[in-house]
Amino acid sequence: MQVQIVEVGPRDGLQNEQKVLSAPEKIRLIEMLAEAGLQRVEASSFVNPKWIPQLADAGEVCRSLPHQSRVRYSALVPNLKGLERARECGLTEVALFMSASETHNLKNINKSIEETFPVLRETAREALALGMRVRGYVSTVFGCPYEGEVPLDNTRKVTNELISMGVYEVSIGDTIGVATPLQVHQVFAALVKDVTTERLAGHFHDTRGTGLANVAAALDEGIRIFDSSIGGLGGCPYAPGASGNISSEDLVYMLHGMGYETGVSLEKLVEAGAYVQQLLGRALPSKVLQAALAQ
Ligand code: HMG
Ligand code: MG
Numbered sequence: 001m002q003v004q005i006v007e008v009g010p011r012d013g014l015q016n017e018q019k020v021l022s023a024p025e026k027i028r029l030i031e032m033l034a035e036a037g038l039q040r041v042e043a044s045s046f047v048n049p050k051w052i053p054q055l056a057d058a059g060e061v062c063r064s065l066p067h068q069s070r071v072r073y074s075a076l077v078p079n080l081k082g083l084e085r086a087r088e089c090g091l092t093e094v095a096l097f098m099s100a101s102e103t104h105n106l107k108n109i110n111k112s113i114e115e116t117f118p119v120l121r122e123t124a125r126e127a128l129a130l131g132m133r134v135r136g137y138v139s140t141v142f143g144c145p146y147e148g149e150v151p152l153d154n155t156r157k158v159t160n161e162l163i164s165m166g167v168y169e170v171s172i173g174d175t176i177g178v179a180t181p182l183q184v185h186q187v188f189a190a191l192v193k194d195v196t197t198e199r200l201a202g203h204f205h206d207t208r209g210t211g212l213a214n215v216a217a218a219l220d221e222g223i224r225i226f227d228s229s230i231g232g233l234g235g236c237p238y239a240p241g242a243s244g245n246i247s248s249e250d251l252v253y254m255l256h257g258m259g260y261e262t263g264v265s266l267e268k269l270v271e272a273g274a275y276v277q278q279l280l281g282r283a284l285p286s287k288v289l290q291a292a293l294a295q
Helices: 009-013 023-035 058-063 080-088 102-109 113-129 152-165 181-191 211-220 248-257 266-280 287-294
Strands: 004-007 040-045 072-076 093-099 133-139 169-174 200-204 225-228
Touching: 004 248, 009 023, 009 040, 023 040, 023 058, 023 266, 040 058, 058 072, 058 080, 072 133, 080 093, 080 113, 093 102, 093 113, 093 152, 102 113, 102 133, 113 133, 113 152, 133 152, 152 169, 152 181, 169 181, 169 225, 181 200, 181 211, 200 211, 211 248, 225 248, 248 266, 248 287, 266 287
Parallel strands: 004 040, 004 225, 040 072, 072 093, 093 133, 133 169, 169 200, 200 225
Antiparallel strands: none
8 A cells, every 4th residue: 555745844844944954955855855765845935035035045956956767846836936936947846825714825825715716727727838747735724823713615615726727636734733633534525525535635734743643534534645744844934833744754654554655764764854953953843753863
């Protein structure tokens, strides 16, 4: 049984870090992630650099991505300008993103949900015409930092809109890490009425310690693609209180123990986690990383 892991550490993981890493440091991290066997890596983000200063060097990083034929690299783009910047670097995959809740969407990308659809549709159309693969994200599915509970119908609507734009997969995000397994069952059971499981991914944050339990619940619903971040880095600057993504080391450890294959070497992943921990100068949240380093 195979599970695909989408490594989002270089993007989601770093975007909220105060200490700005250099482009060569980010490129070395990405190289270590690729060497660990990860086959999908989100390398950076072509958003307004004033909004996310840590990723202002997206162009420099994406122009120097390590050549690994097995590895697919992508980057976040919010609009045509972001797409153009991604294309100039030779990227062949981009990810569009928006929220299931109105206020987070507004704070994160400065538009209402309805205003966002045509912008993303145009961006998707252009990316597909360029022969790119296009992924989609829905944020705040399990709760919004500003509005609290988010109606499931919002998520269904945004997911279905993204699919209709031609995205090959939608990542269902617990942006602020409030989800519990029961809710994960309910959300995916509802979404698979419209979209097949092969086109859905789980994107969990571990803010309240439920991240891996939520992965187990999503596995039960047939989901086989998960986003995670090296060391458990992460957070959204426009989601107060959001902490790390689930850690790639912890995810791989759990999946291998459950009999799933990921193609990832846990030992090499720990080396990458140790590298980024040393760059940032503080202990990272990954439990498997800390356990390995303590031995
Ligand atoms: P805006 O201010 O409404 O944009 O921002 P605008 O179109 O009015 O343009 C204003 C300025 O931004 C102009 O520059 C544009 O050129 C520039 P000026 O003329 O003032 O010098 N601009 C850009 N520059 C570079 N690249 C671009 C770009 N677009 C416009 N692509 C915008 C709208 C979407 C750009 C802004 O709100 C933004 O950058 N937001 C990104 C915020 C962000 O990255 N948040 C974190 C990622 S989402 C997330 O973490 C959730 C996720 O991980 C899933 C989960 O956890 O659930 C995906
Ligand atoms: Mg995230």
